[in-house]
Amino acid sequence: MANFVQHGDVVICFSGSGNSSNVLNAIKLANSVGAITIGLTGFDGGQLKDLAQICLVVPNNCMEQIEDIHLTLTHSISTCLKTV
Template identity: 50%
Template structure:
């Protein structure tokens, strides 16, 4: 009953994957690795499904890779502390939930990764603009036409597809792709077993 729809979705995903800019993924990986080497913090954040992706990144690097290395990754997911998010949203405004957490904390070697499918989430844009005033490098993960976030980012990882679902799928692929390669190059382990 659903076979044609399944096939169409998978074909759209495959075709979109083929359009990804490998050079930009490589640049993002180099920046993340340099930040790791310099023991900088990597602040990551997003809304909705993107918040789940941000949490997943933190888990995969702070536990997944860091389990096997002496020097640890320092990912900080700004959407994981619900009481902090709710207090900022209630007392100041939802548009400030990420920027407020960055204020006075960004240091020389820190970077930020903002995730927004549309590229136009106000709270993500506010945080990225603040990061730019602190001279922190920004990796933006977007879909559709990239929106404001793509333009503000030092490195834009755009999924060129007008589908939030495929955009979010591929944002998770960015996480697992980068993790798997670092798992091999930093930890000396193969992510494929068997």
């Protein structure tokens, strides 16, 4: 990712728990180069809620339901982006 992310890019990271080390490393890298960072997580948000500039937390303790809501949000976001 370090070879691709640049200042001003938008980086969206998903982590059901908010504590996945690979996702946290990616968001830290994106923040360090001045990218806009968005996190989608569940449970209590984990560490991702504090690292992402914008974080959508699904306040639920069931991973399957969290993933379903993330999928719905992803479809909604992509539909909106198609109209831009």
